[in-house]
Amino acid sequence: MNKRLLSILLVAVFLLSIFSLNVMAEFPEKAINYIVCFNPGGESDLTARAQQKPLEEVLDTDVVIQYKIGGGGAVGWSELVQAKPDGYTVAGFNLPHIILQPLVRDNPGYDTKEIKPVFIFEATPNILAVHKDSQFETLEEFVNYAKENPGVITLGGSGSYSANHLGTLEFNQAADIKTTYIPFTGSGEAVPALLGKHVTGLMTYTTMGVRHSDEMRVLAVAAEERVPAMPDVPTFKELGYDYIEGAYRGLAAPPGTPDDVVQKLAEANLAVNEMPSFKNKLQDMGFQIINMGPEESEEFIDDRITYYEEILKEVGLL
Known part of the structure; x- marks a missing residue:
């Protein structure tokens, strides 16, 4: 490779890295769509609605709640895994739902490991x-x-x-x-x-x-x-x-979402969970507050896959 070509490649890599840093520094630049996979009035909806304004405050952008209902959550999660992995489409996810459905259904529209966990924030x-x-x-x-x-x-x-x-x-x-x-x-x-x-x-x-x-x-x-x-x-x-x-509930992103975007969303979830007004409101409603970031959430999901496989065998579903 001649020196001129090598120089061009190095400049291109440098410019690309600068562009990527600028994009990440600016995230989010527009509204974030938050998919709720269950009916209004249920736990997923109550949580998302309680998070909406605090998340908007922390992220300094609009958070738009969208309902994608059906299949015990599968309709919404199927749409999530096909969404553009840029951080602007996220969805609430539930355990054990995202584990059980791919284990017992022929084609729920997603695989458990396709769902990229951002944060696990509560349990009921x-x-x-x-x-x-x-x-x-x-x-x-x-x-x-x-x-x-x-x-x-x-x-x-x-x-x-x-x-x-x-x-x-x-x-x-x-x-x-x-x-x-x-x-x-x-x-x-x-x-x-x-x-x-x-x-x-x-x-x-x-x-x-x-x-x-x-x-x-x-x-x-x-x-x-x-x-x-x-x-x-x-x-x-x-x-x-x-x-x-x-059930454990959290926020998830599409597969392939950059880790720094996921981390920024996770930090926003943690900040909301630590707001006394938010925490007290959810606890009074019967929720248990949990703080699991991306890596801990992924490890927890892996452990639960093993756990639920054993339970499904015990109850005769596997």
Whole structure:
């Protein structure tokens, strides 16, 4: 290679690096589209709406909420992995949903590892809830009836192959009962089904138990310890059932999104999570605040893939 050509190449590389630095320094230059994959009124929507203004403040740009509903979140995540990897399209993601669907469905439209985690920011344990006028006042009464009437009890929940769906199967196994799971497109749709007495109960999240405390009776929570927002509700473990399950939620970007863009988005999420007004608001609603950056989130997802593969085998789905 002659000296002239080498010089041209070096200048080109230098200019390209300067251009890239300038682009990153300016990100974001325009509005960011935030895809919510579940119905309005559910946990993903509540979180995104609570984050919207604080994120706009931190990133100094508009954050536009878009709904892409269906397939237990798969419709939105399928669109995410096909989006331009420039940081201007992101989506809320849920565990175990993004793991379970590619494991049990032939073609959900995405692979778990295609979804690039930016930040995991909150979690909600499962709860078992019934209507406030239900005949079931305790978990023991619920289980006894389910044993005497296999398959008669219907439990609504958010999505198929989700934390609510898998949680129902896990509790069925732990309690040696049979209930029928009814999937809805989000918690926001499942709750009215219970309040209208179209289902026996819900396998839903702590947030719904807090939000609708006057309309439903929560029999137990699937957490290691009692949840501060509902201190009178016992855990399944307290009542003799080895059952812990729930959802983790975070923000994701398309595959191939530059790491420095991902890092800037992650730093913005952390800044929002550390705002006392935001943190207190979510905790009062029944959310558990979590701070996992890109690398920690990726490692956590890898660990959960192994964990959920084992559970799916135990409940007969793999």
